[in-house]
Amino acid sequence: MSRGSRVAILGGGISGLAAAFYVRRLWPEIELHLFEQSSSFGGVIRTEHVDGFLVEYGPDMFSTEEPWAVELCQQLGIDDQLVGTLEQHRRALVVWQGRLYPVPEGFVLLQPRKMWPILASSLLSLKGRMRLLAECLVPPRTDTGDESLASFAIRRFGQEAFERLIQPLVSGIYTADPYQLSMEATMQRFRQMEQQYGGLIRAAWRLRPRSKQPGGHRSASGARYGLFVAPKEGMQTLVDALVQQLPGGSLRTGCRVHQLSPSEGKWHLHWTNRDGQCCDQAFDAVVVALPNDLAAQLLKPFDVPAANLLAAIPRSSAAIAVLGIRTADLARPLDGFGYVCPLVENRRVLAGSFASMKFPGRAPPDHALVRLFLGGACQPELLEADDQQLLAWAREELETLFGYRGTPVLERLVRWYRAMPQYHVGHLDRIATLERLLEAHPGLALAGNAYRGVGIPQCIRSAQQAAARVVQYLQGRRGSAAS
Numbered sequence: 001m002s003r004g005s006r007v008a009i010l011g012g013g014i015s016g017l018a019a020a021f022y023v024r025r026l027w028p029e030i031e032l033h034l035f036e037q038s039s040s041f042g043g044v045i046r047t048e049h050v051d052g053f054l055v056e057y058g059p060d061m062f063s064t065e066e067p068w069a070v071e072l073c074q075q076l077g078i079d080d081q082l083v084g085t086l087e088q089h090r091r092a093l094v095v096w097q098g099r100l101y102p103v104p105e106g107f108v109l110l111q112p113r114k115m116w117p118i119l120a121s122s123l124l125s126l127k128g129r130m131r132l133l134a135e136c137l138v139p140p141r142t143d144t145g146d147e148s149l150a151s152f153a154i155r156r157f158g159q160e161a162f163e164r165l166i167q168p169l170v171s172g173i174y175t176a177d178p179y180q181l182s183m184e185a186t187m188q189r190f191r192q193m194e195q196q197y198g199g200l201i202r203a204a205w206r207l208r209p210r211s212k213q214p215g216g217h218r219s220a221s222g223a224r225y226g227l228f229v230a231p232k233e234g235m236q237t238l239v240d241a242l243v244q245q246l247p248g249g250s251l252r253t254g255c256r257v258h259q260l261s262p263s264e265g266k267w268h269l270h271w272t273n274r275d276g277q278c279c280d281q282a283f284d285a286v287v288v289a290l291p292n293d294l295a296a297q298l299l300k301p302f303d304v305p306a307a308n309l310l311a312a313i314p315r316s317s318a319a320i321a322v323l324g325i326r327t328a329d330l331a332r333p334l335d336g337f338g339y340v341c342p343l344v345e346n347r348r349v350l351a352g353s354f355a356s357m358k359f360p361g362r363a364p365p366d367h368a369l370v371r372l373f374l375g376g377a378c379q380p381e382l383l384e385a386d387d388q389q390l391l392a393w394a395r396e397e398l399e400t401l402f403g404y405r406g407t408p409v410l411e412r413l414v415r416w417y418r419a420m421p422q423y424h425v426g427h428l429d430r431i432a433t434l435e436r437l438l439e440a441h442p443g444l445a446l447a448g449n450a451y452r453g454v455g456i457p458q459c460i461r462s463a464q465q466a467a468a469r470v471v472q473y474l475q476g477r478r479g480s481a482a483s
C-alpha cells in the first residue's frame with residue numbers, strides 16, 4: 001500500500017471501534033481516522049460504577065454461540081475477564097393477568113425441549129398446553145419464503161402460546177412488533193428445524209443430549225443463558241480495551257460527520273468538530289459504522305437506491321429505568337434473570353432484567369440491581385413521558401409484581417432513541433440488494449447492527465467484514481498502480 005493511504009471510520013460504537021481494530025490488524029501502517037460525534041466512545045455500550053453497583057446503560061452481556069465477540073476479547077487480551085451467568089438463577093418469569101409465572105423449564109425462546117414442565121405449567125390453559133404440544137403434528141410450511149414471528153408461532157403453537165409465552169420472550173429481545181419481525185432474519189435456526197425435522201418438538205427430540213447435564217442443574221428456560229458472558233467489570237471493558245489498542249491520534253470525539261462524496265477515486269468527508277468548525281478531508285476508503293438512518297443521509301447524494309434501502313429499515317426507541325434496591329424491601333424474591341410481559345397484558349414495562357442475579361458483583365451485599373425496559377416498537381408514545389414519570393412507572397411495576405415497599409438507593413434513567421433496528425419480513429432480501437448496490441462503491445463499506453444481526457457478536461462480525469473489504473480494495477488498487 002502506498003504511504004499515506006487513509007481510511008475513515010465513521011462512528012465510535014462497537015462496530016466502528018472493531019472496524020478500526022481490524023483494519024489496523026490487517027494493515028498496521030494504514031493511516032486511520034475514526035470520527036465519533038459524542039464525547040465518548042462505545043455508542044450504546046456504557047457502564048457506570050456507583051456506590052457498589054455496576055450499572056449497564058445498554059447491553060449487559062453477549063452470546064458466545066457465535067465466535068466473533070469472544071475472539072475479539074482474546075485478541076484484545078481481555079478474555080480472562082469474561083464471566084458466565086450465575087447458574088442457580090438461570091430462568092425467566094412471565095407476567096400473565098398481573099401475576100408472575102415461571103417460563104416452563106426447557107422452553108427456550110420458541111422451542112419446547114421438555115414436555116412435562118409444559119403440561120404442569122399453569123401459565124397456559126389446558127387447551128393452550130395441548131395445542132402447544134400438538135406442534136409435533138403440524139406439517140412444515142411448504143412455502144419457504146420469509147414470515148413474521150407471529151405467523152410462525154401461531155401456525156406452529158397456537159394463539160395462546162404465542163401471546164402468553166413466545167411473543168414476550170422473542171420480540172422482547174428486539175423490542176419489536178411480532179407481526180412484522182422477520183423469522184428469517186432473527187430466528188432462522190427455528191425455521192431450519194421446521195424444514196429439516198418437520199417441527200420444533202421433533203427437532204428437540206432428535207437433537208436432545210444423550211447424557212444428563214453434569215451437576216444435575218435444572219435446565220434453563222427463556223433465553224439460553226448458559227451461552228452468555230460479560231466482562232467482570234462491565235461491558236465498558238471491551239470499549240476501553242479497543243480504544244487502548246488504537247493509536248491515540250487516530251480517534252476523535254466531538255466530530256459529527258455530515259457529508260460524504262466520492263470524487264476521482266477519493267472519498268471527501270465533511271464534519272463539524274468540537275469547536276463547531278466545518279472541516280473536510282479526502283480518504284481512500286471509508287467504513288460507515290453509523291446507525292442506518294444516518295448512513296442513508298450520507299449515501300443519498302451519490303446512491304439514491306442504496307440510501308432508500310437504508311432509510312427503509314425502521315429503528316425503535318426504548319428507555320431503561322435502573323433501580324438499586326434493598327432486597328429486604330421485596331416481598332417476593334427476584335428468583336430468575338428477569339421477567340417479560342406479553343403485549344396483550346397492556347402494561348407499560350416491557351421486561352425487567354435482574355442484573356445482580358445474572359452476574360456477580362453488580363450490587364452490594366443485601367441489595368439488588370434491576371433494569372426495567374419501556375417503549376419499543378409497540379409503545380413508542382411512552383417515551384413522551386418525562387424521566388420522573390418513567391421512573392415512577394418502573395417503581396410501581398416492582399411494587400405490584402414483587403411487593404416492593406421501599407425507596408430505591410439508586411435511580412437512573414437512560415433513553416435510547418432509534419437505537420434498535422427493526423428487522424421486518426423480507427429484511428435479508430433487502431440487505432442482499434443493498435450489498436449488490438454497494439459493489440459499485442468498492443472503497444465504501446457498511447458496518448453495524450442494521451444488517452445481519454443486532455447483537456454485539458454480529459456487529460463485530462460486520463466490522464471484520466467491512467475492514468477486510470476496504471483493505472482488499474486498497475491492496476487491489478496498489479497492485480494495479482504498481483503494474
Ligand SMILES: Cc1cc2nc3c(=O)[nH]c(=O)nc-3n(C[C@H](O)[C@H](O)[C@H](O)COP(=O)(O)OP(=O)(O)OC[C@H]3O[C@@H](n4cnc5c(N)ncnc54)[C@H](O)[C@@H]3O)c2cc1C
Pocket residue numbers: 010011012013014015016035036037038041042043044045057058059060061062063255256257258289290291294318320416419420447448449454455456457459
Ligand atoms: C438498550 C440496549 C440493550 C442491548 N442489549 C444487548 C445485549 O445485552 N447483548 C447484545 O449482544 N446486544 C445488545 N444490544 C445490541 C447491541 O448493543 C448494539 O446493536 C450494538 O452495540 C450497536 O453498536 P454500533 O456500533 O453498531 O452502533 P452504536 O452503538 O449506535 O454506535 C454508533 C455510533 O455512531 C455515532 N454517531 C452517530 N451519528 C454520527 C455522526 N453523524 N458522526 C459521527 N458519529 C456519529 C454515535 O454517537 C455512536 O457512538 C442492545 C442494544 C440496546 C440499545
